[in-house]
Structures are given as structure tokens and as C-alpha cells.
Amino acid sequence: MADIAYPIAERTLPNGLRVIVSQDRTVPSVTVNLWVKVGSRDEVPGRTGFAHLFEHLMFQGSANVASGEHFSALMGVGGRLNATTWFDRTNYFETVPKGALELALWLEADRQGRLLDALTQENLDNQRDVVKEEKRQRYDNAPYGHAMRDVYATLFPEGHPYHHPTIGSMEDLEAATLDDVHAFFATHYGPNNTVLTLVGDISPEDGFAAVEKYFGPLPPSAVARAEGSMPPLAPLTGPVRLERSEPVPNDRLYLAFRLPADATPEFHAVGLAMDAIGGLSSSRLVEHLVRQERLVTGLTAHPLGFAGGVSLGLISADISAGVDPADVERAICAELERFAETGPTDIEMESAVAETERAWLSALASHDDRADHISHYAALHDDTAYINTFLAQVRAVTVEEVRAAAARYLQPSSRAVVAYLMAPGPIADEELS
Amino acid sequence: MTGVPQRTRMSAPDALPRPDVLVPQPYELPVPTRFRLANGASGLAYDLPGQYVLSVRLSVPMPLRVEPRDLEGVATIMARTLDEGTARHTSVEFARLLERRGVAIGCGVGDSGLSVELDVAKHHLAYGLDLMHQCLAEPAFPAEEVARQVSTRLAEIEQERSVASHRAAAEFAATFYSPVGRSSRPVGGTAETVAAITRDAVVAFHAEHVAPAEATVVVAGDLAGLDVVAELDLSLGRWGTPDTYRSPGPWQVTPRADDRARIVVVDRPGSVQTELMIGAPGPDRRHPGGWAPYPLLGFLVGGSPTARIDAVLREDKGYTYGIRSTFRPRRRGGVFITAGSVRSEVTGDALRLLLDVLEHGREGFTQDEVDHAAQFLVLTAPSRYATADTIADEAASLSFDGLDTGFTSRNLVEIAGMDAERAGAAYREFIDGRWTVVLVGDAASFLADVQALGRGDVTVVPN
Numbered sequence: 020m021a022d023i024a025y026p027i028a029e030r031t032l033p034n035g036l037r038v039i040v041s042q043d044r045t046v047p048s049v050t051v052n053l054w055v056k057v058g059s060r061d062e063v064p065g066r067t068g069f070a071h072l073f074e075h076l077m078f079q080g081s082a083n084v085a086s087g088e089h090f091s092a093l094m095g096v097g098g099r100l101n102a103t104t105w106f107d108r109t110n111y112f113e114t115v116p117k118g119a120l121e122l123a124l125w126l127e128a129d130r131q132g133r134l135l136d137a138l139t140q141e142n143l144d145n146q147r148d149v150v151k152e153e154k155r156q157r158y159d160n161a162p163y164g165h166a167m168r169d170v171y172a173t174l175f176p177e178g179h180p181y182h183h184p185t186i187g188s189m190e191d192l193e194a195a196t197l198d199d200v201h202a203f204f205a206t207h208y209g210p211n212n213t214v215l216t217l218v219g220d221i222s223p224e225d226g227f228a229a230v231e232k233y234f235g236p237l238p239p240s241a242v243a244r245a246e247g248s249m250p251p252l253a254p255l256t257g258p259v260r261l262e263r264s265e266p267v268p269n270d271r272l273y274l275a276f277r278l279p280a281d282a283t284p285e286f287h288a289v290g291l292a293m294d295a296i297g298g299l300s301s302s303r304l305v306e307h308l309v310r311q312e313r314l315v316t317g318l319t320a321h322p323l324g325f326a327g328g329v330s331l332g333l334i335s336a337d338i339s340a341g342v343d344p345a346d347v348e349r350a351i352c353a354e355l356e357r358f359a360e361t362g363p364t365d366i367e368m369e370s371a372v373a374e375t376e377r378a379w380l381s382a383l384a385s386h387d388d389r390a391d392h393i394s395h396y397a398a399l400h401d402d403t404a405y406i407n408t409f410l411a412q413v414r415a416v417t418v419e420e421v422r423a424a425a426a427r428y429l430q431p432s433s434r435a436v437v438a439y440l441m442a443p444g445p446i447a448d449e450e451l452s
Numbered sequence: 453m454t455g456v457p458q459r460t461r462m463s464a465p466d467a468l469p470r471p472d473v474l475v476p477q478p479y480e481l482p483v484p485t486r487f488r489l490a491n492g493a494s495g496l497a498y499d500l501p502g503q504y505v506l507s508v509r510l511s512v513p514m515p516l517r518v519e520p521r522d523l524e525g526v527a528t529i530m531a532r533t534l535d536e537g538t539a540r541h542t543s544v545e546f547a548r549l550l551e552r553r554g555v556a557i558g559c560g561v562g563d564s565g566l567s568v569e570l571d572v573a574k575h576h577l578a579y580g581l582d583l584m585h586q587c588l589a590e591p592a593f594p595a596e597e598v599a600r601q602v603s604t605r606l607a608e609i610e611q612e613r614s615v616a617s618h619r620a621a622a623e624f625a626a627t628f629y630s631p632v633g634r635s636s637r638p639v640g641g642t643a644e645t646v647a648a649i650t651r652d653a654v655v656a657f658h659a660e661h662v663a664p665a666e667a668t669v670v671v672a673g674d675l676a677g678l679d680v681v682a683e684l685d686l687s688l689g690r691w692g693t694p695d696t697y698r699s700p701g702p703w704q705v706t707p708r709a710d711d712r713a714r715i716v717v718v719d720r721p722g723s724v725q726t727e728l729m730i731g732a733p734g735p736d737r738r739h740p741g742g743w744a745p746y747p748l749l750g751f752l753v754g755g756s757p758t759a760r761i762d763a764v765l766r767e768d769k770g771y772t773y774g775i776r777s778t779f780r781p782r783r784r785g786g787v788f789i790t791a792g793s794v795r796s797e798v799t800g801d802a803l804r805l806l807l808d809v810l811e812h813g814r815e816g817f818t819q820d821e822v823d824h825a826a827q828f829l830v831l832t833a834p835s836r837y838a839t840a841d842t843i844a845d846e847a848a849s850l851s852f853d854g855l856d857t858g859f860t861s862r863n864l865v866e867i868a869g870m871d872a873e874r875a876g877a878a879y880r881e882f883i884d885g886r887w888t889v890v891l892v893g894d895a896a897s898f899l900a901d902v903q904a905l906g907r908g909d910v911t912v913v914p915n
Contacts, residue, residue, distance in 0.1 A: 045502045047476060048835040083467050087767060091758045095824045096473045097831020114835045118474030125471050132464035148770025156773050156793045160725040162614040236465045268610035301547040310543060313600055316607040337607065366552060373554030377573050380505045384839045
């Protein structure tokens with residue numbers, strides 16, 4: 020198929036803000052997308068959950084913007100907006116009619132540069148409560164809600180930046196003071212630690228000028244995070260496991276693996292391996308365990324790409340009623356061993372690449388998602404044009420590279436297993452020690 | 453924060469004046485090309501330059517009341533088995549044929565009927581349509597695949613029971629709708645009815661209820677250089693109507709329970725949050741007073757962190773991560789739903805505040821509030837409907853109701869000109885203080901508080 024070629028123009032302002040413009044005039048709107056290079060991996064012990072709490076505070080007003088006004092001002096002129104926090108970054112984004120682009124940039128510049136003037140104890144207390152409810156809703160009050168926390172804690176060693184989840188601990192949030200919040204902003208927020216992408220109905224020249232107008236005056240105030248500073252983390256050398264007895268509807272197994280960092284040839288190769296092993300509907304594990312043996316009612320396998328020296332590969336299986344999870348685990352391990360020896364078939368390679376192609380094209384179909392992908396790879400991998408080159412990189416991966424990546428990263432002996440096993444009773448909320 | 457060198461913060465200079473916003477050009481959703489296939493299916497094609505993954509959506513209207521009472525869920529099992537083997541290919545072979553070209557097909561059933569979705573890179577359209585045609589025209593429904601889908605659905609029923617929002621929705625339907633109506637029970641059936649579904653039942657249901665005569669097919673994406681009608685004629689157009697097919701007949705109003713205005717608590721001891729679902733009757737899209745006020749009202753009352761509900765329950769009280777309101781139209785009649793979760797110990801106060809906010813709307817809305825909501829809905833439309841899948845989904849969803857995206861465009865025009873008086877009157881037409889309330893949570897921690905509100909009978913049921 021033809022290669023994709025979205026236009027990409029880039030400029031770095033004197034204060035360090037990296038600006039990327041990708042013009043697309045099919046719709047009269049513009050997406051503004053910022054990636055700030057701070058995430059839960061930058062949190063220190065005793066202050067987990069801070070990056071995410073901070074994301075909430077960014078909607079509570081700044082020097083020239085009242086609390087909640089960021090939302091209402093943009094929504095009232097046809098803006099859709101939000102923000103999210105993850106291990107490697109915090110992103111802020113809005114899609115607005117093109118005539119509201121300057122307002123969006125003005126609002127962003129005000130909170131990215133002048134937040135602390137408006138930050139109050141009252142806002143902090145309120146958003147701390149909101150975040151607690153977010154945690155209860157998404158994690159404490161959901162079946163398997165703490166499974167990913169357990170996966171991170173089991174796969175990554177104590178003290179590793181990916182050991183704790185983004186939501187953090189409520190005790191740490193409880194201890195947060197206004198001084199902490201001020202220090203966090205001063206350290207991490209500033210144009211020299213941020214990438215700003217515009218996608219939509221705007222030329223590069225006009226986009227650069229508009230960003231420069233509102234962000235240019237901000238000083239390079241952050242301690243810019245150097246990417247590539249986290250050392251690689253080798254695969255586990257022996258299996259580790261954590262079992263929980265919980266009131267879940269069925270037994271579920273998570274098998275997690277340490278993978279290479281995102282946006283590397285080895286990561287692409289191991290991603291294709293995971294597709295062939297369990298990610299595709301026609302994959303080996305789905306064919307054997309779901310369709311033929313019916314040992315599981317559902318199975319997924321996919322890589323989660325991180326930037327800091329290691330990524331996460333996850334296989335999860337919902338165990339059929341009456342089936343011993345140990346049998347399923349053995350079957351998965353046996354298939355991993357076989358795959359590491361023989362590698363993928365040509366049809367498996369063809370399928371994994373074709374599915375990757377469709378998924379990638381779909382992911383770039385909207386201005387908002389395209390902008391987010393551009394910011395992602397510019398901020399974390401210094402590769403502004405990655406959206407255009409990713410598919411060629413994936414197609415260049417060979418059968419042998421897929422086999423070798425599986426042999427290195429997806430061995431049964433390198434697995435971390437988290438098992439959620441059915442038990443009657445109320446949902447527990449004990450923290451992992 | 454520890455470990456950070458002491459430094460003097462560089463302060464930002466004063467901000468520039470707040471910029472003005474330029475008024476955008478009026479917008480209409482893309483206009484489709486209309487056609488009809490030889491087998492009677494209606495067609496809509498939307499050319500969206502730059503959308504390289506095409507979205508194809510097929511809607512087959514089918515009221516779920518046509519399911520046999522003791523086999524409810526058979527439509528869902530039928531849909532999920534459509535792509536699990538055809539006359540020419542086994543389930544595994546078919547999955548491989550799809551994935552070798554990156555073709556995604558999904559089949560499902562909702563309360564309006566059967567939906568079949570195809571997402572495919574533009575250059576594989578013909579290949580994808582051929583496979584979609586095979587699913588519809590020659591599904592094999594292998595006995596082992598039907599049995600597997602039954603097992604999977606049974607596991608899913610337990611999973612849904614364990615998720616508070618799903619559990620609330622199920623209890624809401626059972627409370628709000630009359631037990632004589634299909635809508636009071638889960639779309640996908642209950643454990644008892646699903647367990648009774650056999651291959652024969654699936655085959656018979658498919659033969660009687662799935663046909664192109666009243667179906668609509670939507671294709672959206674970058675269509676340059678494609679003859680979409682010709683491609684469809686060679687594939688879906690060859691799908692015929694079996695002699696066994698029975699037209700579903702007229703749609704009926706879904707009967708509501710006489711005693712729907714009450715509070716039901718689904719007791720989940722130890723739950724740290726309470727999931728709330730509050731509802732009342734709402735309009736359908738053909739409401740005599742017009743549909744346009746209702747998306748606006750849903751947004752104004754509970755559509756964002758700054759809407760009336762979250763302004764109180766989230767931003768003022770910190771009780772919730774977010775609570776949302778929406779008017780959901782059905783083929784005949786509709787429902788106004790408000791849903792979200794709060795921490796257990798404030799359940800009583802949260803319910804009081806929520807009902808206050810909802811009922812306060814009867815006193816009307818300011819023109820500023822109405823304008824703000826209207827601006828959001830109207831001015832976000834170009835970017836909300838910018839991709840192939842969003843346009844295709846909107847068109848397919850409306851086709852179940854005999855409408856197309858012209859309906860959406862006309863509503864946007866009406867919403868843009870909405871005055872506060874019309875909005876208030878539209879709200880009062882349905883909101884009369886009689887609510888169906890479902891609370892899923894730890895009854896012991898809030899039951900007395902809820903009873904003390906004096907909002908009617910409170911029934912406690914097990915999870």
C-alpha cells in the first residue's frame with residue numbers, strides 16, 4: 020500500500036518550546052495538543068499520584084482565568100478538550116473552530132506559564148476529593164480494578180519509576196501541600212519541557228506565529244527532562260507471581276513481560292510477535308485456547324510502549340468456568356516456547372502487519388488523535404515525523420527478527436503472573452506492600 | 453519536593469489581552485449520495501477526502517420483541533456467530549481471511565436491531581465487502597461456535613453483574629419498564645434464556661429476521677476513484693431475502709411500569725462507592741415539539757464538568773469524578789438518564805442534591821446557559837463528525853429510525869437558534885418529579901439517609 024505522508028513542519032522557539040504544525044484543511048478546526056514531559060515516573064517516594072493531581076489543578080484557573088473557566092470558555096466557542104496523565108507524560112488538548120485558535124493558545128499559555136497566581140488551598144482540597152472519587156470509580160469499585168497496579172508492581176522492581184501506577188496512593192495525595200504543588204509546577208512546567216502540536220486548518224507560518232505570540236514571552240522555567248536517561252531493564256530471569264482472591268466474576272490471569280523501549284526496531288518486532296501469539300483473532304492462543312479447547316472465554320495480548328528503557332507486554336486470559344487456571348498458564352507457556360523456537364509463519368506476519376496498518380491509519384484519522392501521536396513521538400523519542408515512518412519500520416521487520424525478539428523477551432521464565440481468583444465477599448482495598 | 457535543586461522561579465510576564473474569537477462559517481454534515489441495491493437495501497455514501505480507512509455500516513431494523521420469550525438473547529448470539537464460519541470457510545479460516553488484509557468486522561444487536569460494521573483500508577474495500585457479504589448471506593452457524601458464544605455470553609452476564617454501572621442499568625430497566633415489555637430485560641438475554649439457545653434456534657431466528665429488504669448500508673471515507681455502488685452491487689447487493697423472512701411490522705411504544713417512580717437499592721456490602729442511575733420518560737426523535745431541545749438540555753444539565761450537576765456535585769462538593777445526563781431516544785418514546793458514582797457515605801446527600809438540580813430545571817434556564825450549550829453542540833459538530841467512523845455511525849444509527857444525517861444538520865440549525873423559553877418548556881414537558889432511582893452500593897452505609905429524604909418507597913434487592 021501507499022505510504023502515508025502527512026505534512027510536518029517544526030520550529031523550536033527561543034525559550035525551548037518545540038512547535039509542530041501539520042496542516043489539514045478538510046475540516047475548519049484546529050487541534051492544540053501539548054505534551055509536558057512529566058508523568059508518574061517523575062514522582063518521588065511519598066509523593067505518588069502527584070502528576071495526575073496536578074493535571075486536575077490545571078483546570079482550576081490561572082492568573083487571568085477563573086476556576087473552571089478553561090472548560091467553559093473553550094466549550095462555549097465550540098471547543099472539545101481534556102487532559103490525561105501517564106507514566107511518561109501529561110497531555111493537554113483541545114480541538115476548536117479555527118477562529119478560536121488564538122483563544123485556546125492564550126488560555127493554554129496562561130495556565131502553562133502563570134498557574135500559581137490562582138492556585139488556592141480550596142482548589143487543592145476539592146480536586147483531591149475528585150481524584151479520590153476517580154480512584155474509587157476506576158480502581159477500587161471495579162472488578163479487577165487493581166490488576167494493572169499489581170502487574171506494574173510485580174514486573175518492575177521496587178523503586179523503579181514504572182513500579183507504581185499513575186493514580187498513586189491516596190495517603191501521598193493527602194499529604195500534598197500547596198508548597199509541594201508550587202515546587203512541582205516550577206520544576207516540570209515550562210516551554211522548555213513541552214511539545215506543542217497544531218493539526219488542522221492552519222498553515223505552518225500562521226501556526227508558528229500564533230504560538231510564538233502567546234508562548235514566546237514565557238521564560239524557559241522548567242528543569243527540562245532529558246529523554247533516554249532511564250537505563251534499559253532486562254527481562255526477568257525467573258518467573259514471579261502474585262495471586263489475589265477477590266470477588267471477581269471469573270478467574271483471570273495476567274502474564275506480563277518486560278519489553279524493549281517503544282519506537283525501537285526490537286519493540287516493533289516483539290509487538291508483531293504478540294499479535295501472532297495472542298493479539299489477533301486468528302492468533303495461536305485464540306485459536307487453541309478460545310476456539311478449540313475453550314479453556315478461556317477471552318484472551319488478549321498487546322504491548323504497552325513506554326519511553327524509559329523498558330515497555331510492558333501483557334497477555335490476559337479470562338478462564339472458563341470449571342477450568343484450572345494452571346492448565347491455561349501451562350498452555351500459554353508452551354505456546355511461547357514453541358513460538359520462540361519457530362517464529363511466525365508468513366501468514367501470521369502478513370496478518371500482524373495488515374492489522375497494524377489498519378489500526379495505525381484509523382488512529383491518525385482524526386485531527387485530535389493525529390496531533391497526540393505527533394506530540395508523543397516528538398516529546399519522548401525526538402522523532403517528529405514518526406507518524407509517517409512507523410508503518411515502513413514495521414514492514415521492514417523480518418520473520419527472524421520477530422522470532423528473536425520473542426526468544427529474548429517472551430520466554431515463560433521471564434513472566435510475571437498476576438492471578439485474580441474468584442472468592443466470595445466484599446471487594447478488598449488493601450494496598451500492595 | 454525533595455531532590456530538586458533550589459532555584460529562583462522565573463516569572464512569566466503579564467499576559468496579552470484575551471483574544472477575540474472569529475465566528476465560524478455555518479456548517480452542515482457531509483451530504484451523502486443515495487442509492488438502492490438490487491435486493492432492496494437502501495444505501496448512503498459519504499465521500500470524506502483523507503479518510504483512508506473506510507467505514508461500512510449495515511443496519512437491519514429488528515425489534516427485540518420478535519425473540520421467543522424463553523430464548524431471549526438469541527438475536528445477540530446469532531449476531532456474534534455471523535462471522536464465525538460461513539458456507540465456504542471455517543471459523544478459524546474466516547478470521548484469518550479477515551486479518552490477512554487487516555479487515556475488521558463486528559456484528560452486534562441493540563434495541564433497534566442488527567448492526568454489522570466493516571472497517572477496511574480503502575484499497576481492500578472489495579475484499580472486505582466480499583467477506584461481509586459472506587457473513588450475511590451464508591453464515592454456517594457451526595454448532596460448536598454457537599455453543600462457544602453461549603458460554604461467552606454466560607460469562608459476560610456474570611461480568612456485567614459485577615460492574616456497578618452495568619448492574620445499575622439492568623436494575624433500572626427492570627424497574628422503569630413494565631415486565632410485559634422486552635425492554636425490561638437485558639438485550640443479550642439472561643442466564644436462563646441464553647443457556648437454552650441452540651444452533652437450530654439461531655438458524656431459525658436468522659432465517660426469519662435477517663434480510664436486506666428494510667436494511668440500510670452506509671459507506672463513509674475517501675471514495676475518490678472508487679465506484680462504491682458497483683462494489684456494493686457485486687457483494688451486499690447479491691444478498692437475497694429468504695422466503696422465511698418476516699417483516700418486523702410496526703414499532704410499538706415500550707410500556708413503562710405503573711410503579712416506576714420509586715427507589716431501588718442493589719445491595720453490595722463493602723462497596724466504597726454508590727452507582728446512581730436516575731431516570732424519567734423522555735421524547736423520541738419524532739416528538740411533536742421537536743427533538744432539538746433535548747441534546748441541548750442533556751448537555752446543559754449534565755454534559756460537562758461545568759454543567760449544572762457537576763458544578764455542584766464535583767466542583768463544589770467533591771462527591772464524584774463526574775455525573776452525566778442525557779436524553780436517549782428510542783424508536784418510540786425515550787428516556788432521560790442521569791448516571792454516575794459518588795462515595796458511599798455521601799449517597800443520601802448526593803441523591804438529594806441531584807434531584808434538586810434536576811427538578812430545579814423546571815423553573816427554566818437562562819438564555820446565557822442555553823446559548824453556551826448551543827454553541828458547544830453546534831460549533832463542535834465539524835470536528836465531531838470529521839472521521840469516517842463517526843459519520844458512518846451517526847448515519848447507521850439514524851437509519852434504524854428511518855432518518856439520515858440531514859436530521860442531524862436540521863437539528864443543529866434549530867439548536868443554534870434555541871431560546872430559553874422553548875428549552876424550559878421542553879424540559880417541563882417530561883420532568884415532573886417522578887423518578888426511577890437505582891442505587892448500587894453498600895446499603896448499610898446509606899439506606900437510612902436515603903429513606904429520610906422522603907422521596908418514596910425504597911426497596912433493597914441483592915446484587
